[in-house]
Amino acid sequence: MEKPEFESYKRPNGHDEFLEWLTQLKVEDRAKLLQIITDTEEHGLLVAERMKWVKKIETEKNLYELRSKLANNIQRALYFHVEGSRYVITHGFTKKTQKTPLKEIKHAVALRKEWRINNEN
Template identity: 50%
Template sequence: MKFEYYQDENGNIPFEDFLETLPDKDANKFRWMIGVVETLGLEVAKRQKWTKKLEDNLFELRSIQGNDIQRGLFFKYEAGKFVITHGFTKKTDKTPEREKEKARKIRNLF
C-alpha cells in the first residue's frame, strides 16, 4: 500500500502544511507511523490503533505524542493507493464533523 498527499489546484499540500506546524518530534513520529502503515498494511495498523474507519472509504491516521493527538484523514482511490487529505490536532474523542466534511469534498474530487 502507498499513501499520497492531496495537492490542491494551487499546488498546496494541506497535510504537509499541517506537519510543518508541528514540533519536529511530533511530525517525525507521524511520518514514521505512515511509513510503518505502508509497510505492514491496514490490518496491522487497525490492530495497533494507528488507523480507524470513520465511514465508508474514509479513515483516520492516529498519532499520539505525549498529550498531543494528531490525525490525518485519508481514503482509498484505487487498489493499494490512498490519499491523505489533511491533518489536524484532535481535542475531543470524536472526530469533528467539519474535518470529515473537508475530507469528503476532496474525496469527491477523485
C-alpha cells in the same frame, strides 16, 4: 494483501494541506506521525488496525484516519482509498476531543470529491 502506499493531495490551487500542516507540527509530533505512515506502509492495514494506527471513520464510506499520539498531542490525518495499494491523505489536524470533529470529516469529504473531479477524467 498488498501494502498501502500513501500520498498527499495537492489541490488545483497548489496547496497540499497535509504537508503544509505537517511542517507546522513540532518536530517530535511530525516524526511520530511520519513513523505511523511508514509503519502502516511496511506492515499493512491489518496490522495497522490492530495497532490502532488507523481507524475507519464511522459516518463515512471510504474515509479513514491515521492516528498519532505523543503525550497529550493527538494528531490525525484523514485519507481515502483510490484503488489497489493507492491511498490519498486529504489533510491533517490536531485533535482536542475523543470524537473526530464533524467539520474535519466534512472537509475531508469535500477534498475527496475535489480529488475525484480532478483525477478521474
